Amino acid sequence: MARPGGRSARVQASVHAAVRELEAEQGREALTVPLVAARAGVTPSTIYRRWGDLQELLSDVAVERLRPDTEPADLGGLRADLTAWAEQFLDEMSSTAGRAYIRDALLGDPDGGNAGQCSAYAAAQVDLVLDRARERGESGFPAREAVMDHVVAPVMYRILFRPDGLSAEYVRRLVASALDRSTGR
């Protein structure tokens, strides 16, 4: 049975905070389980028992930081909304910090749960944009999955596998292409 409240919750919050603080202060290279434990006021064995190893802990923290903190802007039309969201998505994900979080999230993730969460975040944002288009009465917009396949996936693939050749212009082409396709061109 789970024990979400009380001490366990405090330990989790304290450890996560310690990771973020030390990451900001000394960089990820310097992170070790004993170091995090000391900052969090916890013994190393507690971390090993709860998270298994440093990578799984970093994965948890990374997913938190990849959660979108704002809704996509409403610029009055689907094309503008989707383009703006995709450009912001690229900015956040392709930054040095963003790449590090993506890697961490994928890394210490035996069952794929954390990676799935990242994908779900993006899908939810896309849904918001598409829902708005639907409410406006726009027609011919693409399915959520089409946007995931033809905008989100290429961006993430390039971030992970081809660190160069990413630009706002590239993302705009992807969005335009996804929209054109859905309108029957």
Added chain:
Amino acid sequence: MARPGGRSARVQASVHAAVRELEAEQGREALTVPLVAARAGVTPSTIYRRWGDLQELLSDVAVERLRPDTEPADLGGLRADLTAWAEQFLDEMSSTAGRAYIRDALLGDPDGGNAGQCSAYAAAQVDLVLDRARERGESGFPAREAVMDHVVAPVMYRILFRPDGLSAEYVRRLVASALDRSTGR
């Protein structure tokens, strides 16, 4: 100056072989640097010096195993060739072993060189298929980058971020969509 020949090459081959053997015999969980070193007839410090840590070594080995070992089949036409290649690509990459290699390749890869190599392998295979179409005199085939964005990227994205919902049918749709788009629909 580099010293590619002789002892260094023997050590590299021996260590790589040891990784593959132990991985097959005992599974990746059991792998440690001292264990690999012992099997390879090498001291641990040699491995630490050349590869840094176990992850970077595994990343090197994983890239080797992700190198395509056969050319894409020639079935007489672009659509058939590309579809067949993409289905095989999905099979190899989405298998348990394939996912493990992809993860390893991304994992111990500070500068992104190994990940870039993986992408280059896929791009080369796509080029072979497209070159053949060009030689046949087919027209209206997509650019290499279009195939990477709309076929390879979605497949890899789903493998990494959404472990379910992958099927040969899904890949066929991606290929068909990429081809339709390039012919002006």
Added chain:
DNA sequence: ACATAAAAGCTAATCGTTTGCGTTAGATGA
């Protein structure tokens, strides 16, 4: 052949990781 230096071997000290066991916080039900 000889000189040079890159890469590997060796050893010891350090540090991270794992594990067993006792203790405590806090959830549960009378």
Added chain:
DNA sequence: TCATCTAACGCAAACGATTAGCTTTTATGT
């Protein structure tokens, strides 16, 4: 409210991985 039970934590010892310093081997260029 109080008694009880247990998951989670602290502690400390044992273990294994990593690093540093030094020596030895051996490609490579002259």
